[in-house]
Amino acid sequence: MRIDTHADLLAGLADAAEAVIPVGAAGVHQLRQPTPADAPGFVLACNDATAARWTELPAPYDHSHAMDFIERMAPRGLVDGSMVAFTATDETDDVLAVVSLHRLTSDGTADVGFWTAPWARRRGVATAALHALARWAFEHLGLRRLTWRALVGNIASLHTATGAGFVPAGTQRAGLRHREAYVNCWHACLVAADPQPVDDVRPRCAVEIAAGAWQLQPIVAAEDALVAEAALPVSACLPAGLWAVRDAVTGHADAVTALLVADDRGWVLSVETGAQSDPSAAPAGSAAVTRYARRALGLQLP
Ligand SMILES: CC(C)(COP(=O)(O)OP(=O)(O)OC[C@H]1O[C@@H](n2cnc3c(N)ncnc32)[C@H](O)[C@@H]1OP(=O)(O)O)[C@@H](O)C(=O)NCCC(=O)NCCS
Known part of the structure; x- marks a missing residue:
């Protein structure tokens, strides 16, 4: 029909x-x-x-x-x-x-x-x-x-x-x-022609990732998502995974890291959340999520 x-x-x-x-x-x-x-x-x-x-x-x-x-x-x-x-x-x-x-x-x-x-x-x-x-x-x-x-x-x-x-x-x-x-x-x-449902890595992104001095926590609350939305470029607003990069001791969030996925390829993006943020947080977040995406999710990353 x-x-x-x-x-x-x-x-x-x-x-x-x-x-x-x-x-x-x-x-x-x-x-x-x-x-x-x-x-x-x-x-x-x-x-x-x-x-x-x-x-x-x-x-x-x-x-x-x-x-x-x-x-x-x-x-x-x-x-x-x-x-x-x-x-x-x-x-x-x-x-x-x-x-x-x-x-x-x-x-x-x-x-x-x-x-x-x-x-x-x-x-x-x-x-x-x-x-x-x-x-x-x-x-x-x-x-x-x-x-x-x-x-x-x-x-x-x-x-x-x-x-x-x-x-x-x-x-x-x-x-x-x-x-x-x-x-x-x-x-x-x-x-109509899409496979139902697509194989989505999203559920496997809801994990905490330890990265030395940093702890990456998955963002699930709307308020945190809005902070991430404001910090990251618009094209990154529908990530497969989104993490707050927190100082492992103080718990302060210094950066957000996003994992974007299309088919079996992924891209990782990090940005500091404030002017006072530790500049090492964003690169640490990117490195940790890249490692996780490659090893645990099997994604190809540039
Ligand atoms: C959005 C809504 C319909 C989801 O209903 P639900 O029956 O709880 O959804 P499901 O149990 O099927 O869960 C769907 C996914 O959302 C996630 N989820 C549900 N509630 C969540 C919450 N409060 N925070 C974060 N994730 C949530 C689930 O973990 C699941 O994700 P996963 O498959 O990756 O694990 C419900 O929260 C709601 O009625 N909200 C208010 C109305 C609304 O927002 N409607 C949509 C307007 S566009």
């Missing part, structure tokens, strides 16, 4: 109202259309500081917001082609997450969106649900390219997207509307 016209897109979406997508991974039973019974779960899940910080969900989020989404926005999206949303549920049909496609076009493209309820986070739910949604979008809807966008610093979302096979493409300036402003965003793409 392939989309050529808006009518093709709408024909595919007409079936989506009945679509149930089996998942069977990470405790996600299936993806199905949102129903009014989901509303209490949506209210509990979306009244969450993390969701408010990174998404456009109303904050605070009440029952009327949930019902508006379930009874008006989601069904209308299927009719006018603007959106298709699924609730990811567990075996007992309780809400775990929502995944969605937005900005669908007759060119066969769409953006993805997702959130996971706080009680279901960090056990692979979003990755499994996004992966299933993407397969369905390619195989049943006939889309050819999906785009993920997230506010710079949303590391959990980045890892979800790359875990589902999306290939990072860098930072877009003023690429996303967020709470009345256009802000910089990370973006990544998945095309």
